[in-house]
Amino acid sequence: MKVDKIGRLAAGALAVALVTTSCASDRSGTDGTAAGNGPGGGASAGAGAKAFGTLPSPCGPGDAKGKTDQGVTDDQIAIGFGDDRGFTSAPGLSKEMGDAVGAMIDWCNQQGGINGRKIKGNQYDAAYMQSAKVVQESCKQDFMLVGQGFAMDEAAEQYRVGCKLPTVAGFTVGPNAAMGPMKYEAVPYPVDMMNIGALRIAQKMFPDYKDKTDLLLSTSPAVSTGTNKVASAMKGIGVKPLECGVRLNDAGESSYMPFAKKIKDCGAKYLWTSDSPDPGQFNLLESIERAGADPTYVFEATWYSSLVSKWNTSGAGDRLHVGMIFQPLENADRVPAVKQYTDLVSAKKGKVALLGMQATSAFLLWAQSAQKCGSDLTRQCVINELSKVHEWTGGGLHAPTDPGNNKPASCSLMVKLNKTRYEQVYPKNVGEFECGGDFVVKTDPKTWGTKLDDDRISTKFLTGDVIKPQAS
Numbered sequence: 001m002k003v004d005k006i007g008r009l010a011a012g013a014l015a016v017a018l019v020t021t022s023c024a025s026d027r028s029g030t031d032g033t034a035a036g037n038g039p040g041g042g043a044s045a046g047a048g049a050k051a052f053g054t055l056p057s058p059c060g061p062g063d064a065k066g067k068t069d070q071g072v073t074d075d076q077i078a079i080g081f082g083d084d085r086g087f088t089s090a091p092g093l094s095k096e097m098g099d100a101v102g103a104m105i106d107w108c109n110q111q112g113g114i115n116g117r118k119i120k121g122n123q124y125d126a127a128y129m130q131s132a133k134v135v136q137e138s139c140k141q142d143f144m145l146v147g148q149g150f151a152m153d154e155a156a157e158q159y160r161v162g163c164k165l166p167t168v169a170g171f172t173v174g175p176n177a178a179m180g181p182m183k184y185e186a187v188p189y190p191v192d193m194m195n196i197g198a199l200r201i202a203q204k205m206f207p208d209y210k211d212k213t214d215l216l217l218s219t220s221p222a223v224s225t226g227t228n229k230v231a232s233a234m235k236g237i238g239v240k241p242l243e244c245g246v247r248l249n250d251a252g253e254s255s256y257m258p259f260a261k262k263i264k265d266c267g268a269k270y271l272w273t274s275d276s277p278d279p280g281q282f283n284l285l286e287s288i289e290r291a292g293a294d295p296t297y298v299f300e301a302t303w304y305s306s307l308v309s310k311w312n313t314s315g316a317g318d319r320l321h322v323g324m325i326f327q328p329l330e331n332a333d334r335v336p337a338v339k340q341y342t343d344l345v346s347a348k349k350g351k352v353a354l355l356g357m358q359a360t361s362a363f364l365l366w367a368q369s370a371q372k373c374g375s376d377l378t379r380q381c382v383i384n385e386l387s388k389v390h391e392w393t394g395g396g397l398h399a400p401t402d403p404g405n406n407k408p409a410s411c412s413l414m415v416k417l418n419k420t421r422y423e424q425v426y427p428k429n430v431g432e433f434e435c436g437g438d439f440v441v442k443t444d445p446k447t448w449g450t451k452l453d454d455d456r457i458s459t460k461f462l463t464g465d466v467i468k469p470q471a472s
Contacts (some may be wrong), residue, residue, distance in 0.1 A: 050111060052364055053337025053395025058371040059108035062115030069378045071143030077117050077370070077377065079105075079146045080138035081359075082124030087151075089128075092351070094149045097170045097359040098123055099350025100341070101147040104363040107344055114370050117377070124148070131156040139163035144379065146366045147359035153177040161461040166379050168366040168386065170359035175449035179406070179458040181466040182379075184386045186361035186394055187325065188406045191448040192456065196233045197412025197439045198323020201426050202270070202298045203237070204434075205321075205414070210239045212269035213298075216284075217247035226274035226300075229447055234272075236441060242268055252280045256287040264293035271295045276302040282311050289316045297321060304328065304354065309420045320417040325399040325409045326354050327431065330422055334431040337396035361394030365403060379467055387469035399433050406456060411435030 050057045071078035081101040083094035105121045113119055122142055124134035128151055135156035138145055145167035150156065154174025160167065166182040175191045177183070202209045213234070215227055231241060244266035246259050253259070263271070275281060288295065297303075297320045304322045311317065329352065332339040341360050345352050369385035370377060387404045399409035411433040414426040427434050450458045 055395035058367040059111040061112035064115035064375040080142035086125040086127035096351040096353040096356035100356035100359040126150040147362040176458040214242040214268040216273040220250040260287035260291035
């Protein structure tokens with residue numbers, strides 16, 4: 001698999017393959033509790049402060065003081081953040097994450113910081129291959145890592161755990177990073193659970209989906225791992241793939257027409273891919289149209305992308321459906337949090353994209369927990385507060401998740417591509433999500449890639465002195 005494609009898969013698929021809710025319309029205002037309920041120094045944060053969507057702002061003036069932990073002084077909190085923007089094979093990889101956290105730091109500091117302590121952001125560029133190096137730098141100076149997204153986080157995990165550096169990650173990729181100690185995410189993607197909201201919605205939208213669906217295969221080991229998980233989930237809910245045998249070479253094909261004809265002859269009416277969009281995938285969809293086949297595509301959330309919408313001027317992708325747990329950017333006029341994110345990042349001339357919303361939600365989750373600690377801002381206190389958060393939407397950016405228990409959303413929505421614009425098609429009420437108890441399934445332990453203890457924590461780098469939540 002080409003290294004630039006690995007980067008797109010890691011940074012894209014993991015970030016948005018989590019799903020969203022329609023029962024969430026009246027639940028989206030339940031992020032934690034109102035600001036100002038924490039110990040000393042927190043009361044002023046909610047009074048007269050700005051909100052972020054439905055979330056009372058965790059930022060504001062205060063009288064917090066004390067050098068309580070690494071990176072914390074009387075007037076400052078140092079946090080690390082960043083992305084892989086310097087990756088030469090895919091310049092700007094995940095740049096939207098660093099842009100979002102930078103904008104949120106400014107937003108927070110303009111209100112007075114956290115209980116009066118201003119936030120100092122140390123920005124890192126892991127450039128795909130340098131995650132271990134930047135995490136070791138962060139270990140020396142930061143209070144916590146916040147909202148970062150490093151595609152090769154697995155290589156850095158031993159150093160993060162070794163120096164006891166907590167993180168509220170923008171996303172995680174490696175299995176040990178996804179299930180690591182002292183790690184929380186606004187939108188968890190654990191190895192032992194999987195949101196299948198897109199599949200559930202497809203069953204509701206298309207009555208014959210269970211009998212007429214197939215998966216596009218790949219020679220890429222990484223893509224094949226994802227496909228195998230989806231195939232297992234499909235079979236578990238009564239969807240039997242047709243097994244047409246279309247396996248694409250990850251390095252590209254000289255012609256995609258033989259594959260298109262194979263799909264047509266097989267009678268597949270619906271297709272799923274765990275691959276990310278690239279010229280080869282676009283060539284396949286164009287060849288399918290030329291072959292006279294007209295399947296409906298229900299693809300991974302990486303296909304919600306400006307790369308895809310700009311390509312679709314011919315309409316070859318007009319049957320593309322994408323399941324998401326995030327509110328699409330097109331819903332900004334109906335979802336205040338999305339508009340606020342867009343406005344804040346655009347004002348800084350940053351990149352606006354779904355991963356940026358994910359990093360924004362991570363920052364807000366960290367900030368809310370830090371604010372509740374007041375003057376006594378320690379890593380232990382923040383972890384204690386994070387562990388209590390069991391319903392989180394980032395002020396309405398995404399479906400409710402359970403960061404405290406590292407569990408994904410049990411909801412989703414579906415968007416459809418119409419020429420160069422995505423639009424929500426399910427549920428019909430824009431800004432709402434569909435959810436259900438059967439939207440999350442357990443995965444086969446053989447696919448986890450790590451061993452978990454009884455608390456669902458990876459044991460590979462686990463030591464006896466990691467910071468664990470304390471019961472209050």
